[in-house]
């Protein structure tokens with residue numbers, strides 16, 4: 001079900017671990033990305049903004065842009081946009097804002113992520129290194145000078161879970177186990193049985209598959225669910 005920009009009902013939104021709402025698919029992906037970020041770097045990321053209603057986007061736009069073609073005048077930037085048939089010019093010292101009805105925030109697909117430290121920030125680099133596989137990019141943000149603005153594309157999300165089932169012939173064998181931690185199968189990791197389970201697999205690396213919960217299982221023990 002597709003909703004108009006800024007008109008997504010609460011029932012179609014989900015609170016992400018970034019602390020803000022997104023569409024369900026974007027929130028699930030954001031949560032997987034944030035879980036990996038926390039695993040690698042010790043803490044989760046947060047965001048100041050996710051989904052925005054049309055009314056909120058309008059308020060933000062009108063705070064930052066004044067009616068009229070004012071580029072070059074004192075107190076105004078050269079960022080002039082057309083909204084409802086009129087020109088609006090961005091005030092100096094304010095961040096860009098999409099024309100109401102056109103923002104990816106209104107589609108529940110954008111996050112404004114906190115404390116990344118700008119385009120050269122350590123946290124920005126750490127996020128950039130892992131985000132694309134989850135369908136999240138800063139491309140749109142970079143085009144307007146915003147390191148914090150990240151957009152989700154479901155078509156580019158390689159970590160969407162695919163259902164697998166543990167193969168019947170391995171049932172009853174402790175070898176069909178889920179391993180917590182790295183995909184090594186070594187003795188120092190906790191393992192717990194996966195017999196008969198349906199698993200949401202988010203990635204396959206060599207002989208191992210990773211579940212959405214972060215556990216690993218040997219690829220030879222599972223098959224794609226019908």
Ligand SMILES: [Zn+2]
Pocket residue numbers: 049105110111112148149150
């Ligand atoms: Zn944004």
